[in-house]
Amino acid sequence: MKKIGFLTGTRADYGKLKPLIKAIKPDGNFEIHLLVTGMHLLDQYGSTVAHVIDDHLGIIHLLPNQHPRQNMETCLARTIEQISETCSDNDFDLLVVHGDRIEALAGAIVGVLRNIPVAHIEGGEVSGTVDGLIRHSVSKLSHLHFVSNKKAQKRLEQLGEKTSSIYEIGSPDIDAMLFSQLPSVSEVKTRYNIDFEEYAVLIFHPVTNEIEFLNQIMEEITKSLEHSGHKFIIIKPNNDLGTHIVQKALSTLSDRNRYLHIPSMRFEFFLQLLKNAKYIIGNSSAGVREAAYFGVPAINIGTRQLNRNENELILNTGYDKEEILESILATENIERMPKQDFGDGKSGIKFAQILNSESFWPVDTNKVFVDVSK
Structure with missing residues (x-):
């Protein structure tokens, strides 16, 4: 053996x-x-x-x-x-x-x-x-x-x-x-106390070689979310250098009618959450990989996933608030056609x-x- x-x-x-x-x-x-x-x-x-x-x-x-x-x-x-x-x-x-x-x-x-x-x-x-x-x-x-x-x-x-x-x-x-036995949307919402009918998912990880600009970056991102008027499920970033800066900035998004903060999710539950999201925003690989399989638009902010994958569902943007807001608006016009580039x-x-x-x-x-x- x-x-x-x-x-x-x-x-x-x-x-x-x-x-x-x-x-x-x-x-x-x-x-x-x-x-x-x-x-x-x-x-x-x-x-x-x-x-x-x-x-x-x-x-x-x-x-x-x-x-x-x-x-x-x-x-x-x-x-x-x-x-x-x-x-x-x-x-x-x-x-x-x-x-x-x-x-x-x-x-x-x-x-x-x-x-x-x-x-x-x-x-x-x-x-x-x-x-x-x-x-x-x-x-x-x-x-x-x-x-x-x-x-x-x-x-x-x-x-x-x-x-x-x-x-x-x-x-x-x-x-x-x-897998045909993913948990249902209602199971996901019950488990994580989600009462939003419509929502976007935010996952933003610190970029270690941009640490000196991270406070300004997070200020632009949080402002863009506030101005969007949308509801967000915010999943805690990874533990790379600068995570405390990201978490401190995200903690300012405290309106419970618009923001739900979740430390972590079981992968199967996250997949169902993502599948039913309006879009995903941030710099997680989920935005350039998993989201595409469900036909979910992704706003990829910054350099972390640079050149990782390209298709019509992915909107690449810099760190400027107005540019991020433009991408959020653009998700409304994206056809949710699944892209299968990573296996069967x-x-x-x-x-x-x-x-x-x-x-x-x-x-x-x-x-x-x-x-x-x-």
Whole structure:
């Protein structure tokens, strides 16, 4: 039996790893371990570790790695230490990480240095600011790549990764989005005490290399929301550097007739919330990924998701209040036609087929750089 560790640090990456875990769990060929760290273990973000525990998907290891306002490099170092200790006690055959967070970077570093094969989910994608740097770094440290589309595969090949190590499975969150048993809208509203008939969703994360301008940025964003006259469900940002600035600014939106603040949501409930929103606004990847599958317009503010994805549903805007308001008005005229650029909802099935194939094991941890022929 192969022992596989899945590393999760946020509500978002767990939502993407969960379909993959659920797909291989029934096979009985794998002992599943969940290394739970990051925002999951912080009270101010809803202690979402409870969601992981409730799902009963595997053996759980709790890895506390940070404190509020702790700088990111110290958090990275602590995360490496925690993952290393867990790996020393468990002889993992594979360590699975996702995306572009520092937890994924820590996991990839530990895997490489301990000669544990590392599988990276959704590498090869473009995102702005430091996130893109981390994502590509994780890819270079990883031995295996499970990508969402051909574009991502091509970028990994440009980074010198072997084609034979890259598997196109689509984006795992699409599995959850197309799942027929999502909670109903009424269930979502009841669970989170939402009494808005119509609403937009706001998720805005701090951009670490724009920290010196973050107060001004948040002032423009909050003013634009106030002037819009719309009702908003505001979901707390991630815990990157500057999150206290974002949260302080958003706390000024205190009119309960227009604003509902939610620390975190179960992924399945969030999907239904998003599906029925007028639009999503901010700089979350949900705006340039999940929203498109539901045909929901997205106002993408600033640089965090720069060049991540482009289609008619996405309105890219700067930080100026008037520009943001123009985009809010423009959502009224967007045709809500779903865009499916990241798979067919069968990522879990494909992932399970690959891991169960005889040719997959053992994983070669000796990496070489493959030059792209001109």
